[in-house]
Amino acid sequence: MIQRRNFVRLVGGGAVAVATAGTLAACSLTPEYPAAAVEIWRGPGHETDVRKRAIAYAVTAPNPHNRQPWLLDVDTPDTLTLYCDTERLLPETDPFGRQILIGHGAFIELLVMALAEQGVRSEVQLWPEGELPRTLAAWSRKPVARLVLSPGARPDPLFAQVLLRHTPKMRYDTTQPVSAQALQKLIEAGGQRGGGVQSGGTVDAVRVEPLRKLCLDAARVELLTPATAMESVRLMRVGPDEILQHRDGISITSRMARIFSVLGQFDRSRPPTADSAAYKQALQTFDDYSNTAMGFVWLSTARNGRNDQIETGRAYVRQQLQATAAGVGIHPMSQALQEFPEMAPHFEAVHRMLLERPAPRTVDDSTVQMMCRIGYPFASVPATPRRPLPQFFRRAAAA
Numbered sequence: 001m002i003q004r005r006n007f008v009r010l011v012g013g014g015a016v017a018v019a020t021a022g023t024l025a026a027c028s029l030t031p032e033y034p035a036a037a038v039e040i041w042r043g044p045g046h047e048t049d050v051r052k053r054a055i056a057y058a059v060t061a062p063n064p065h066n067r068q069p070w071l072l073d074v075d076t077p078d079t080l081t082l083y084c085d086t087e088r089l090l091p092e093t094d095p096f097g098r099q100i101l102i103g104h105g106a107f108i109e110l111l112v113m114a115l116a117e118q119g120v121r122s123e124v125q126l127w128p129e130g131e132l133p134r135t136l137a138a139w140s141r142k143p144v145a146r147l148v149l150s151p152g153a154r155p156d157p158l159f160a161q162v163l164l165r166h167t168p169k170m171r172y173d174t175t176q177p178v179s180a181q182a183l184q185k186l187i188e189a190g191g192q193r194g195g196g197v198q199s200g201g202t203v204d205a206v207r208v209e210p211l212r213k214l215c216l217d218a219a220r221v222e223l224l225t226p227a228t229a230m231e232s233v234r235l236m237r238v239g240p241d242e243i244l245q246h247r248d249g250i251s252i253t254s255r256m257a258r259i260f261s262v263l264g265q266f267d268r269s270r271p272p273t274a275d276s277a278a279y280k281q282a283l284q285t286f287d288d289y290s291n292t293a294m295g296f297v298w299l300s301t302a303r304n305g306r307n308d309q310i311e312t313g314r315a316y317v318r319q320q321l322q323a324t325a326a327g328v329g330i331h332p333m334s335q336a337l338q339e340f341p342e343m344a345p346h347f348e349a350v351h352r353m354l355l356e357r358p359a360p361r362t363v364d365d366s367t368v369q370m371m372c373r374i375g376y377p378f379a380s381v382p383a384t385p386r387r388p389l390p391q392f393f394r395r396a397a398a399a
C-alpha cells in the first residue's frame with residue numbers, strides 16, 4: 001500500500017520532478033502523448049480555407065509554458081486579426097507579458113510564412129488599436145496585429161521546417177561540441193530578419209561555464225519562490241486524460257507519475273521545500289539542461305517596447321527553424337530573464353554577462369529577450385501537444 005508521505009510532486013518550467021522517498025527518481029518525460037493531442041503536427045489535412053490552413057501551421061509556434069495564448073478573428077474577408085487570450089497569461093513568471101508577446105511574434109511569423117506558401121501576401125499591422133499596456137491587469141482585448149491579405153507572395157524556404165521544429169527539453173550529447181561555423185549560422189539566422197533584433201552566441205568554454213551556472217542558479221530561484229513554482233505546478237498535465245483534456249502546459253507521461261495520479265497520491269496543492277525530494281529532482285533536471293549546454297545563443301533589442309518583443313519572437317522562430325534544418329538543438333532557458341523581484345540579481349547578471357550593460361530599468365534600455373542553450377539532443381525530439389484548432393477562433397461561427 002502506498003503511504004501518504006510517498007506522494008508525488010511535480011514542479012518546474014518544462015521540467016519534471018517526481019519523488020517518493022527516492023524510488024521514483026528515474027521517472028522522466030516520455031514522448032508518448034495521445035495521438036489526438038499532437039495531431040496538428042500532421043498539418044491542416046483537407047482544410048481548404050487559406051486562412052484556416054495558415055492558422056493550423058501558426059499554432060505550432062513556440063511559446064512560453066505552451067499556453068498557446070492566441071485568438072483569431074476571421075470574420076472580415078482577406079483579413080486576419082490576432083488577439084492575446086488574456087486567460088492564458090503567466091503573471092508570476094512573466095509579469096509584464098514580455099515573453100507571452102514573444103510567443104505572439106513567433107505565431108505571426110509562422111502565419112505569414114504559411115500564407116506565403118499559398119501565394120498570399122500579408123501586410124502586418126501591429127497594434128492597430130494601440131499597444132497593450134505594461135501592466136497585465138490592464139490588458140484588454142486590443143488586437144496585437146491585423147494582417148491584410150492580397151495575392152502574390154513567394155514561398156519561404158524555411159517553411160519546410162515548420163512541422164519538424166520541436167524544442168529539445170532534454171540533455172544534450174556532451175561528446176558533440178557545436179562548431180564555430182554552426183554557431184555562426186545560428187547567430188546569422190537570429191539577426192536575419194532585422195527589425196532591431198541583435199543576435200549573439202558563444203561556444204567558448206570561458207563564457208559557457210558561467211552561463212551554465214547562471215541558468216542553474218536562476219532555476220533554483222524559480223523553484224523556491226512559491227508563487228512561480230505553483231504557476232508551473234498548476235500547468236502540469238499528468239497522464240493521457242489530462243493531456244487530452246488540456247493539450248497545453250507541461251505534459252507529463254511518465255508511467256509512475258500516472259499511477260500515482262490515478263491513486264490520488266499527487267500533491268499539487270503546495271510548492272516544494274528546499275529539502276524535499278521533489279525539489280531536488282526538479283533541480284536535477286535543470287542541472288541536466290544547464291550542464292549539457294554546449295553553447296548559448298541570445299537575442300536582444302536596444303529598447304524593450306512591445307514591437308521589440310514581437311520582433312524578437314519573429315526572429316526567434318526563424319532561428320529555431322534554421323537550427324532544425326541544421327540538426328542543432330536550441331532550447332530557451334528563460335529563468336534568469338524572468339522579471340519577478342526574487343529573480344532581480346540574476347536578471348541583472350544576465351544583462352552584464354551578455355550585453356555588458358545593467359538590466360533594463362525603462363522601456364528605452366537594452367534588453368536580453370531570449371537566451372537558449374544549444375547542442376545536439378541524444379534522441380529525436382518529440383512534438384508537444386496543441387489545442388484543437390476551433391479553440392483558437394474568437395467567434396464560434398468561425399470554428
Ligand SMILES: Cc1cc2nc3c(=O)[nH]c(=O)nc-3n(C[C@H](O)[C@H](O)[C@H](O)COP(=O)(O)O)c2cc1C
Pocket residue numbers: 013014015060061062063064065066099100102103106165166167168169331332333334335382383384
Ligand atoms: C519566450 C519563450 C520562452 C521560453 N522559455 C522556456 C523555458 O524557460 N524553458 C523551456 O523548457 N522552454 C521554454 N520555451 C519553449 C516552450 O516551452 C515551447 O515552445 C513549448 O513548450 C512548445 O513546445 P514546442 O516548441 O516544442 O512546440 C520558451 C519559449 C518561448 C517562446
